[in-house]
Amino acid sequence: MHADDPVLVHTEGHAGHLVLNRPRALNSLTHPMVRTLDATLAAWESDPSVETVVLSGAGGRGLCAGGDIRAIHDDARDGDGRATEAFWWDEYRLNARIARFPKPYVALMDGIVMGGGVGVSAHGGVRVVTERSRVAMPETGIGFVPDVGGTHLLARAPGELGTYLAVSGAAVGAADALLCGLADHFVPSERLAALVADLASVPAGEAVRRYAAEPAPGELADARAWIDHCFAADTAEEIVERLADCGERAAKEAAETILAKSPTSVKVTLEAVRRARELGSLERVLVQEYRVSCAALRGPDLVEGVRAQIIDKDRNPRWSPATLAGVPAGTVEGFFAGRGERDLCLKGVVGGSEPGRS
Numbered sequence: 001m002h003a004d005d006p007v008l009v010h011t012e013g014h015a016g017h018l019v020l021n022r023p024r025a026l027n028s029l030t031h032p033m034v035r036t037l038d039a040t041l042a043a044w045e046s047d048p049s050v051e052t053v054v055l056s057g058a059g060g061r062g063l064c065a066g067g068d069i070r071a072i073h074d075d076a077r078d079g080d081g082r083a084t085e086a087f088w089w090d091e092y093r094l095n096a097r098i099a100r101f102p103k104p105y106v107a108l109m110d111g112i113v114m115g116g117g118v119g120v121s122a123h124g125g126v127r128v129v130t131e132r133s134r135v136a137m138p139e140t141g142i143g144f145v146p147d148v149g150g151t152h153l154l155a156r157a158p159g160e161l162g163t164y165l166a167v168s169g170a171a172v173g174a175a176d177a178l179l180c181g182l183a184d185h186f187v188p189s190e191r192l193a194a195l196v197a198d199l200a201s202v203p204a205g206e207a208v209r210r211y212a213a214e215p216a217p218g219e220l221a222d223a224r225a226w227i228d229h230c231f232a233a234d235t236a237e238e239i240v241e242r243l244a245d246c247g248e249r250a251a252k253e254a255a256e257t258i259l260a261k262s263p264t265s266v267k268v269t270l271e272a273v274r275r276a277r278e279l280g281s282l283e284r285v286l287v288q289e290y291r292v293s294c295a296a297l298r299g300p301d302l303v304e305g306v307r308a309q310i311i312d313k314d315r316n317p318r319w320s321p322a323t324l325a326g327v328p329a330g331t332v333e334g335f336f337a338g339r340g341e342r343d344l345c346l347k348g349v350v351g352g353s354e355p356g357r358s
Contacts, residue, residue, distance in 0.1 A: 004021070005021060006020070006021055006022050006030060006032065006033045006036070007019065007020060007021060007033050007036040007037060007040075008021050008058070009036070009040050011049070011050060012196075012199075012200040013199075013200025013201045014049065014050065014051040014052060014200060014201060015050070015051070015052045015053070015054050015196075015199045015200050016040070016044050016047075016050040016052070016053050016054070017053075017054045017056070018037060018040060018053065018054070018055045018056075019055075019056050019057070019058055020033065020055070020056070020057045020058060020063065020064050020120075021058045022058075023057075023058045023059025023060075023061065024059075025065070025068070026059075026061060026062050026064070026065035026112055027057040027058065027059065027062065027063065027064040027065065027117070028064065028065050028066055028067060028068045028069070028116070029064060029066070029067050029068060029091065029116045029117075029120070030068045030071070030087075031083075031086070031087040031090065031091075034087065034090050034091045034094050035090060037094055037120065038090065038093065038094045038097060041053065041094075041097055041098070041101060042097070044103070045101070045102060045103070050103070051103060051104070051203075052103060052104045052105075052106060052199055052203075052204045053101065053103060053104070053105045053106065054106045054108065054196060054199055055105070055106065055107045055108065055120060055121060055124070056108040056110070056196070057108075057110070057111065057117075060111070061111050061112060062110070062111030062112025062113060062114075062117070062134075063107070063108065063109050063110060063111060063112070063113045063117050063120075063121060064112075064113060064114070064116060064117030064120060064121070065112050065114050065115070065117060066114045066115025066116040066117055067087070067091070067115060067116040069142065069306055069310060070306070070310065070311070071083075071084075071087075072084050072087075072297075072302075072306070073302070073303055073306040073307070073310070073311065075297075076297050076298070076302055076303050077303045081294070081297045081298065084297055085294055085297070085342075088147070088290060088293050088294070089290070089344060091116065091119065091148060092119075092147070092148065092149070092286045092289065092290055092344055092346075093344075093346065094119075094120070095119045095120070095123055095148050095149045095282070095286060096123075096149075096282060096283055096286060096346055096347075098119075098120060098123045098124055099123035099124075099149070099282050101124070101125070104125055104126050104203070104204035104205070105124035105125050105126065106124065106125075106126040106128065106199060106204050106208070107120070107121035107122070107124040107126070107127045107128065108128050108192060108196075109121050109122070109127060109128060109129045109130075109133050109135065109177070109183060110128075110129075110130045110132055110133060110189055110192060111130075111132050111133065111134070112134050113133060113134070113135045113136075114134075114135070114136045114137070114138055114171070115136075115137060115138065115139060115146075115147075115148065115150075116148050118135065118136075118137060118148060118150055118153070118182070119147070119148025119149055119150065120148075122135075122149075122153055122182045122183070123149055123153075123282070125204075126184060126185070126204050126205070126208060127182070127183040127184045127185070128183065128184070128185050128186075128187050128192075128195075128208060129173075129174040129177050129178070129183040129185070129186055129187075129215070130174060130186070130187060130188060130189040130192065131173075131174060131186075131188060131189060131215065131216065132189050133173060133174050133177060133183075134171045134172070134173065135171060135172050135173075135177045135182055135183070136165070136169060136170065136171035136172065137150040137154065137165060137166055137169065138169035138171070139169065139265065139269070140166075140167060140168070140169050140258075140261040140262055140265040140266050140269055141169050141260075141261050141262075141305065141309060142262075142302065142305035142306050142309050142310070143262040143264070143265050143296070143299070143300075143301025143302040143303070143304055143305030143306070143317070143319070144262075144265060144293070144296050144301075144302050144305065145265055145268050145269050145272055145289075145292050145293065145296055145335075146166050146269060146272070146273075146289075147289040147290075147292070147293050148289070149282050149285060149286055149289070150166070150289075151166065151269075151272045151273050151276040151285055151288075151289060152276050152279075152282045152285035152286070153180075153181065153182060154166045154180070154273055154276075155273050155274075155276035155277040155285075156181055156277075157179075157180040157181055157182075158179065158180070158181075158224075159224055159227065159228040160227050160228045160230075160231035160232055161179070161180050161220055161224070161227060161228075162180060162273060163231040163270065163273050163274075164227045164231050164254070165180065166269050166270075166272075166273050167231070167236070167239070167258055167261075167266055167269050167270055167273075168254055168257050168258055168261075169257070169261065170254075170257070172218065172219075172220065173215070173216075173218060173219075174186045174215040174216070174218070175215040175216060175217055175218030175221075176218035176219060176220045176221075178215065178218075179218060179220055179221060180220070184208075185208050185209075185212045186212060186213055186214065186215040187208065187211045187212055187213065188211075188213055191211040192211075194211060195207055195208065195210070195211045198210065198211075223248075223250060226243075226246050226248045226250070226251045229242065229246065230242040230243045230246060230251060230254075235270075236258070236263075236266050236267050236270050236324050237324050237325060239258070239270070240255045240258055240259060240324070243255035243258070259324075262301040262305055262317070262319045263319055263321055263322065263323055263324045263326065263327050264299065264301055264319070264321065264327050264331065264332075265296070265301060265305075266324065267324065267327050267332050268292060268296075268332050268335045271332055271335075271336070272288065272289070272292055272335075272336075275288060275336070276288065283346040283347070286344060286346060287343060287344045287346065288336065290339075290343065290344035291335065291336055291337065291338065291339055291343065291344075292335045292336065294339065294342075295334060295335040295337075296335070300320045301317075301319055301320065304317050304318060304319065304320070305317050305319075
């Protein structure tokens, strides 16, 4: 292991540590990082010397800000999309492995945890947030749709909180992450080092309980009334209309936020969360997300959204179509079409042959 490896792998006592190590890029995930995580977890599953796995991020700013969106943008703009499809194939299979990992998987969700960062943490068995945590699935702002099992997690949040977070891309702190089922424990950041030290010899559940505390109050519990009412509407247009008319300032701001996102992404995201509720298992939802992600890769809004928000940073994306009303129902439906042999293949779910290895 070298200090500049993108994933630092080491053991301390009975704990195996995975440290995401691209701090300049807020530890955003690359394909080689996903492969390293998956291979290491596969080895540790049957290694009796490793009793607990601990995931953390280097640099002090966050666990992980998501996937390497610049690489995805370049592949969508200049390539044939195959590299990105192969990345998602391995990433989503990693998400499923984490969810089914047979040993305690402790995710330290300190600082920024977004997109792919949620995928490698919030499916774990022991999910720890701090007062610095900002957890989000912000994909609609870049012309994409929540993936990495995010629609599965958000579909299970109380009431319509998950729909709100998925469509708006809003970030939540510790208390709201706990409320939405995205985390299990609050540990003040000043106690993380002591927690990590204890995990070398103390069972995960006992160690976390030693340092857990009550977080500061969140915001979503008091907003449940208007969120549940507005986001239960049948269509994205009606959601926005209810938000604008309900008399709550925060609701009006949410309407403005949604109207600034990719209209196609908003509509597909709404449909994806609602379908995820019916699909049940994470694996079935991941198959759906793979279909949706691959469709988004070939639409105009992903390249445009990443350009506007991350590359040129003009914050002025030109979405196509430009309005919710302009998105045909058939376009939304097309995102969910099966891909035959190119569908994601997961244990217990009918799928296809692996990209580039069929």
